[in-house]
Amino acid sequence: MVTTFHYLLLSAALFTIGIIGVLTRRNIMVILMSIELMMNAVNINLIAFSDRLQQVTGQVFAIFVITVAAAEAAVGLGIVIAMFKNKETMNINEIDLMKW
Amino acid sequence: MNFLDLIWLIPLFPAAGFVINGLIGKRIPKTAVGVIAAGAVLLSFIFSAGAVYQLLQLAPEARSHTVKLYEWINAGAIPTTEGPLARFSVDWSFLLDPLSSIMILVVTGIGFLIHVYSTGYMHEEDGFYRFFAYLNLFMFSMLTLVLGSNYLMMFIGWEGVGLCSYLLIGYYFHKKSAGDASKKAFVVNRVGDWGLSIGIMLIFVTFGSFEFKVVGEKVREGVMSGAFHAGDSLFFWIAIALFIGATGKSAQIPLYVWLPDAMEGPTPVSALIHAATMVTAGVYMVARSNFIYQMAPQAMAVVAVVGALTALFAASIGLVQNDIKRVLAYSTVSQLGYMFLALGVGAFAAGVFHLMTHAFFKALLFLGSGSVIHAMHHEQDMRKMGALWNRIPITFKTMFVGTLAIAGTPGLAGFFSKDEILWQAFSSPHGNKLLWLIGVTVAGMTSFYMFRLLFMTFFGESRVDHHHVEHIHESPKSMTIPLIVLAIGAVLAGYVGLPSWLGGSAFERFLEPVFEPLPIAGATEAVEHYGAGAEIGMAAVSVAVALLGFTLAYFKYCKRSWEEQREIKQYGPFYPWLLNKWKIDELYDLLFVNRAKGTGVSLWKFDSQVVDGAVNGSALTTVKSAVGSSWWDRWIVDGLVRFVGGFVKTVSWPLRLVQTGYVQNYALVMILGVLVFIGYALWGTH
Numbered sequence: 169m170v171t172t173f174h175y176l177l178l179s180a181a182l183f184t185i186g187i188i189g190v191l192t193r194r195n196i197m198v199i200l201m202s203i204e205l206m207m208n209a210v211n212i213n214l215i216a217f218s219d220r221l222q223q224v225t226g227q228v229f230a231i232f233v234i235t236v237a238a239a240e241a242a243v244g245l246g247i248v249i250a251m252f253k254n255k256e257t258m259n260i261n262e263i264d265l266m267k268w
Numbered sequence: 269m270n271f272l273d274l275i276w277l278i279p280l281f282p283a284a285g286f287v288i289n290g291l292i293g294k295r296i297p298k299t300a301v302g303v304i305a306a307g308a309v310l311l312s313f314i315f316s317a318g319a320v321y322q323l324l325q326l327a328p329e330a331r332s333h334t335v336k337l338y339e340w341i342n343a344g345a346i347p348t349t350e351g352p353l354a355r356f357s358v359d360w361s362f363l364l365d366p367l368s369s370i371m372i373l374v375v376t377g378i379g380f381l382i383h384v385y386s387t388g389y390m391h392e393e394d395g396f397y398r399f400f401a402y403l404n405l406f407m408f409s410m411l412t413l414v415l416g417s418n419y420l421m422m423f424i425g426w427e428g429v430g431l432c433s434y435l436l437i438g439y440y441f442h443k444k445s446a447g448d449a450s451k452k453a454f455v456v457n458r459v460g461d462w463g464l465s466i467g468i469m470l471i472f473v474t475f476g477s478f479e480f481k482v483v484g485e486k487v488r489e490g491v492m493s494g495a496f497h498a499g500d501s502l503f504f505w506i507a508i509a510l511f512i513g514a515t516g517k518s519a520q521i522p523l524y525v526w527l528p529d530a531m532e533g534p535t536p537v538s539a540l541i542h543a544a545t546m547v548t549a550g551v552y553m554v555a556r557s558n559f560i561y562q563m564a565p566q567a568m569a570v571v572a573v574v575g576a577l578t579a580l581f582a583a584s585i586g587l588v589q590n591d592i593k594r595v596l597a598y599s600t601v602s603q604l605g606y607m608f609l610a611l612g613v614g615a616f617a618a619g620v621f622h623l624m625t626h627a628f629f630k631a632l633l634f635l636g637s638g639s640v641i642h643a644m645h646h647e648q649d650m651r652k653m654g655a656l657w658n659r660i661p662i663t664f665k666t667m668f669v670g671t672l673a674i675a676g677t678p679g680l681a682g683f684f685s686k687d688e689i690l691w692q693a694f695s696s697p698h699g700n701k702l703l704w705l706i707g708v709t710v711a712g713m714t715s716f717y718m719f720r721l722l723f724m725t726f727f728g729e730s731r732v733d734h735h736h737v738e739h740i741h742e743s744p745k746s747m748t749i750p751l752i753v754l755a756i757g758a759v760l761a762g763y764v765g766l767p768s769w770l771g772g773s774a775f776e777r778f779l780e781p782v783f784e785p786l787p788i789a790g791a792t793e794a795v796e797h798y799g800a801g802a803e804i805g806m807a808a809v810s811v812a813v814a815l816l817g818f819t820l821a822y823f824k825y826c827k828r829s830w831e832e833q834r835e836i837k838q839y840g841p842f843y844p845w846l847l848n849k850w851k852i853d854e855l856y857d858l859l860f861v862n863r864a865k866g867t868g869v870s871l872w873k874f875d876s877q878v879v880d881g882a883v884n885g886s887a888l889t890t891v892k893s894a895v896g897s898s899w900w901d902r903w904i905v906d907g908l909v910r911f912v913g914g915f916v917k918t919v920s921w922p923l924r925l926v927q928t929g930y931v932q933n934y935a936l937v938m939i940l941g942v943l944v945f946i947g948y949a950l951w952g953t954h
Contacts, residue, residue, distance in 0.1 A: 187939060190932070190935055191932055191935060191936050191939070192932075219342075222344060223344075224343060224344050227343055260930070260931065260932065261930065264928070264929035264930055265929070
């Protein structure tokens with residue numbers, strides 16, 4: 169029997185993988201993918217509680233998250249392309265324009 | 269073994285093949301990739317055959333078996349137009365009944381032969397494993413489509429086959445034309461899928477269920493109790509929305525434009541996806557929803573008219589095409605038109621029958637054309653072929669059988685199914701003499717362009733490039749054996765559905781439980797009855813027309829070899845229109861594609877001129893107005909700030925090292941901070 173606890177465990181694992189990906193990877197694409205992982209971990213959380221509390225709100229919210237994630241991916245990829253055109257690199261270490 | 273309860277395994281075998289080949293296919297030998305892919309489909313075929321055999325042992329009324337794996341979606345209560353709340357609940361379940369039996373046997377049987385053929389045809393290609401992984405993914409999606417017991421499962425399969433079609437059309441993605449063709453197929457299919465999803469949503473809000481059987485029962489009950497009437501506008505709109513989906517997937521007017529371009533994919537893909545199986549998904553879906561179409565006579569008329577017009581239109585383009593695969597592609601569109609004509613006149617069984625026989629002979633013709641292309645070193649232009657019949661004898665013989673079958677030669681598969689459709693178009697209460705006339709005309713055209721293809725390729729003078737002449741060779745066994753098996757199928761497949769004057773169709777009786785007519789008042793009245801003589805007469809007419817097409821083709825392309833000038837003269841002013849596909853692509857470019865592009869460009873212009881202009885303008889104003897305040901700023905404010913800044917700078921140098929400019933460092937600090945807060949919240953409060 170799959171209980172809410174299992175969903176939360178899966179979600180926590182996904183979220184942790186996402187965080188580790190964002191923190192340790194150097195390729196922007198992989199970082200974007202890791203962010204998607206984190207968003208989907210959140211989605212699983214929302215759905216799990218929606219199921220537990222028998223309320224549709226969580227699912228509706230998850231659909232909003234998916235929509236936002238799609239927009240985020242579009243904007244993110246746009247930035248990556250613009251960045252690549254300017255710097256010809258996908259390595260995040262070489263993009264440090266925010267430094268003082 | 270009880271195969272009936274194991275039908276959920278049928279789609280799972282190719283899925284496993286897809287996972288294995290997709291993950292490690294690059295590292296294992298090509299033979300192993302081929303064996304895994306073809307073996308998975310063979311297993312599916314064995315399980316399908318076993319399940320269908322056991323289904324046949326049951327009484328005709330009991331031939332419907334549902335296997336529910338688990339409840340897939342359960343999202344609480346939702347109001348429907350009928351008033352009471354319905355639970356939005358969807359099962360991951362499979363349904364085996366006569367209709368899905370036929371579909372899975374066609375999909376796995378022909379799919380297996382094409383997998384075997386592909387091991388020979390694709391042997392020299394890069395990305396061999398990628399091809400087979402996609403092909404197996406396709407088999408999984410297609411089997412989910414036809415085995416799913418509800419509209420949502422079907423929709424998953426529907427989108428899955430669309431994705432695989434996209435991936436496989438763009439298999440040679442380094443060619444721009446292939447990439448463009450795959451995008452076109454995907455976008456055009458999206459338009460259709462929009463209609464299908466609207467239809468499915470309408471079905472749910474009307475009946476409160478996605479299950480085919482539940483919806484069918486509700487319609488039947490509604491008719492009995494007088495809640496629903498034939499011709500209700502609700503049914504009309506559901507039927508039309510579903511049919512928009514079918515026009516996309518099954519390449520009917522107005523969304524057929526992607527299928528001819530889909531020929532950019534490898535030939536086995538054209539045979540499997542774009543001739544035998546995927547494109548018939550629309551036919552399957554309409555046949556599956558027959559209870560809705562029966563309630564919407566106007567929608568049936570739309571289906572029949574669109575089908576007949578598509579058949580005629582595509583056949584007219586097929587008359588003059590010079591690319592061997594494009595002729596077959598237009599032929600496929602035309603034959604799909606036949607199937608929709610049958611569905612539209614209420615002869616659902618006849619449509620599905622033609623679907624099955626067409627799968628045999630069109631897969632055979634495509635694989636045969638692939639064998640020709642293989643022999644000719646990737647030459648697809650029939651203008652550069654000719655006199656090949658004794659160079660590649662097996663290919664020639666099997667293609668000859670396929671051509672005879674599609675042209676409607678008595679005794680072969682195409683004859684039985686096509687005549688059944690023409691007869692139903694003529695005699696059914698939904699039929700019309702005009703539809704029959706179009707059907708017969710198309711039969712003649714089909715015979716003409718198919719024999720033109722055969723004669724241009726295999727007879728006449730050789731127009732082969734003299735560099736290639738010595739290298740023409742027959743294909744390997746892995747390719748010729750599937751051809752031979754399919755040729756046998758193309759001869760024999762028709763005998764399960766004999767016309768009523770030869771003892772009646774076993775195929776139709778088998779499908780009867782699925783296509784049971786609804787008890788609609790007045791539907792059975794006013795049916796004209798014809799004797800067996802009329803039906804035989806009809807068959808004679810279509811054979812005569814096919815013979816006429818053959819004779820014309822024989823004199824134009826076999827007696828005298830093909831010449832471009834003669835062909836141009838023959839069609840006169842129509843020739844450029846036919847050759848350029850009635851310029852429909854250009855029309856769509858003008859109407860839709862360029863509109864979309866134009867909107868994009870004008871939005872960009874709006875952005876670069878109005879938005880940027882406003883930003884630049886406000887910036888300029890700010891700059892101008894800032895001159896005055898600049899003095900004050902520079903000397904008084906800056907002086908103060910510089911003093912403070914200098915002070916802070918001297919005091920704060922160690923902190924500066926923290927700001928590295930790497931986003932990831934900041935993120936790490938942020939996450940550590942969050943962890944500290946969490947820790948405090950958990951343990952720090954007491």
